[in-house]
Amino acid sequence: MEFKALENAVYINNLSAVMPNDPVSNADMEKVLGQVGGQRSRAKSIILRSNQIKSRHYGIDPETGEFNYTNAQLAAEAVEKLLPSASELAQIDTLVASTSLPDQSLPNHGVMVHGELKNPPCEVISTSGICLCGVTALKYGYMAIKAGESKKGVVVASELASSVMHARNFTGESDYKIKQLEAKPELAFEKDFLRWMLSDGAGAALLSNEPSATGLSLKIDWIDVLSFANELEACMYAGAEKENGQLKGSAFYSSQEREQLSLSAIKQDVKLLNENIVKVTVEKALSQIAAKRDIKPEDYDFFLPHYSSGYFRERLFQGLQNIDFEIPFEKWFTNLPNKGNTGSASIFIMLDELFHSGNLKQGQKLLCYIPESGRFSSAFMQLSVV
Template identity: 75%
Template sequence: METQEKANSVYINRLSAVMPNEPVSNAEMENVLGQVGGQRSRAKSIILRSNQIKSRHYGIDPETGEYNYTNASLAAEAVEKLIPQISELASVDTLVASTSIPDQTLPNHGVMVHGELKNPPLEVVSTSGVCLCGITALKYAYMAIKSGESQKSVVVASELASNVMHASNFNAECEHKVAQLESKPEIAFEKDFLRWMLSDGAGAALLSNEPSPEGLSLRVDWIDVLSFANELEACMYAGCEKQDGEIVGNARFSSNERAEQSIASVKQDVKLLNENIIKTTVERTLANSVKKRGLNADDYDYFVPHYSSGYFREKVFEGLQNINFEIPYDKWFTNLTTKGNTGSASIFIMLEELFNKGNLTKGEKLLCYIPESGRFSSAFMQLTVV
C-alpha cells in the first residue's frame, strides 16, 4: 500500500516593508491630502485623538504634491527589497498580490505588479477585499507550498489609500452641495472619517518549504479565516452606495452622480462597526479556532493584532477576556502609531518590524489577528519562530 507523503511545512523566510516618502505628522495631513471645498475638516482632530496615530506615509511627493508611486510600483518596491538579487527573484514560482483599491479595475493588480518586476513568467494570483485580503493572499501561498504546488512564493500586500482620500475626489460633491444652496457643504462623516484613518504602505513575505539556512524563520502553523456576510450587511465599502442596507454598485449611477456623490470614496458605517467588530471578529472567530485547534492563551509569547484605531485596543482586550483567552498587554506588538493603518499591508508591516528588530527567539509562538469590517470577516494565524 502506498503511503501518503507528509504535507510540507511552510516557512516565512524573509519580510520587507516599504513606507513611501517621509512620515507625515497629524499637523501636516491636510496639507498633503488637501482641504475639501477649501475648508478644514471639523472631524479630523476628534478622529486623530481617538485613533492615536501620530504619523503615517503617503505616496505623494511632499515638494510637488504629485503622486510619485502607483499601487503596483509600491508593491514591486517591497518585493525588490525582499529579494534584491535578480537571479533569486527568477527562482520564485508564485506571486500573490493583494490590495483593497488597485490602480485600475482591469487587468488585475497581481499581473500589474509582475509587469513592474519583469521577473520571468510564473503563477500570479490576486486577492481583493479590505484588510483581510493580505492574509488571504498569504493563505494561498501557504496552501500552494503545503500541497507541493510551489517551492518558493512571494506574497505582497500594498495600499495607496491616498488615491481615494485626496481632496480632489470630493470637490465635485462639495460644489454640487453649494449648487443646492446647502449652508455647510461638508462631506458626510462616513467619508471624512476614513480620510484621517487610512494611509499608504506595502509589505512582502518570502515563503518556502524549508527554513532559512541562516538566522530565523517563522513557521506558518495554521491560518483560520471566517466570513460573517451571511448575517451582517456591508460596513466598509467603496465604488458603491448603501441604500436601505443594500449595496448599489457604481455601474448603477450616471457619471454625474458618481462625481456628485463621491461614489468612488471609501465609506464606513461607524455605528454598525462599533456594534459588531469585536463580537464577530475577535470573540466568535477566535472561539472557533480555540475549539478547532485546542488553543491556550498562555502558549503565546506575542500577540500581533491589526486594529484600525487605538480606540479599539481596550475593546480587543475585553473581547479576549470575554472568551477566557486573555493575553496581557506586555505581549502585544503593534506599530499603528508610527506606521498608520495600511489596511491589508498592516500585518506584513508589523511582522517585518518585529521579525527584523531582532527580539524573536527560537520556539516562541505568535498569534496574529486580522479583521476587516467590509462585511465582517476575520482571520487568526499562528506562527512559530524556528
C-alpha cells in the same frame, strides 16, 4: 468528514516593508491630502485623538502634491527590497499580490506588479478585499507550497489609500452640496472619518518549504479565515452607496451621480462597526478557532493584532477577556502609532518590524489577528519561530 493535513511545512524566510516618502505628522495631513471645498475638516482632530496615530506615509510628493507611486510600483518596491537581485527574483515560482485599491479595475493587480518586477514567467495570483485580502493572499501562497505546487513564493500586500482620499476626489460632491443646500461644503462623516484613518504602505514575505539556512524563519502552523457576511450587512465599502442596508454599485448610477456622491470614496458605517467589530471578529471568530485548534492564550509569546484605531485597543482586550482568552498587553506588538493603518499591508509591516527587531527566539509562538469590517470577516494565524 475528516481532513488530512498535507505534510509539507511552510516557512516565512524573510519579510520586507516599504513606507513611501517621509512620515507625515497629524499637523501636516491636510497639506498633503488637501482640504475639501477649501475648508478644514471639523472631524479631523476628534478622529486623530481617538485613533492615536501620530504619523503615517503617503505616496504623494509633499513638494509638488503629485503622486510619485502607483500601487503596483509600491508593491514591486517591497518585493525588490525582499529579493534585491535579478537572480533571486528569477527563483520564485509563485507571486501573490493583494490590495484593496488597485490602480485599475482590469487587468488584475498581481499581473501589474509582475509587470513592474519583470521577473521570469511564474504563477501570478491576486486576491481582493479590504484588510483581510493580505492574509488570504498569504494563505494562497501557504497552500501552494503545502500542496507541493510551489517551492518558493512571494506574497505582497500594498495600499495606496491616498489615491481615493485626496481632496480632488470630493470636488464634485462638494460643489453639488453647495448648489443644492447652499451650505458650507462638508463631507458626510462616514467618508471624512476614513480620510484620517488610512495610509499607504507595502509589505512582502518570502515563503518556501524549508527554513532559512542561517538566521530565523517563521513556520506557518495554520491560517484560519471566517466570514460572517451571512449575518451582517456591509459596513465598509467603496464604489457603491448604501440604501436600506443594501449596496447599490456605481455601475447603476450615471457619471454625474457618481461624481456628486463621491462614489469612489471609501465609506464606513461607524455605528455598525462599533456594535459588531469586537463581538464578531474577536469573540465569535476566536471562540470557534480556539475550539478547532485547541489553543490557549498562554501558548503565545507575542500577539499581533491589526486594529484600525487605538480606540479599539481596550475593547479588543475586553473581547478576549469575554471568551477567556486574555493575552496581557506586554505580549502585544503593534506599530500603528508610527506606521498608521495600512489595511491589507498592516500585518506584513508589523511582522517585518518584529522579525528584524532581534526580539524573537527559537520556539516562540505568535498569534496574529486580522479583522475586516467590509462585511465582517476575521482571520487568525499561528506562527512558530524556528
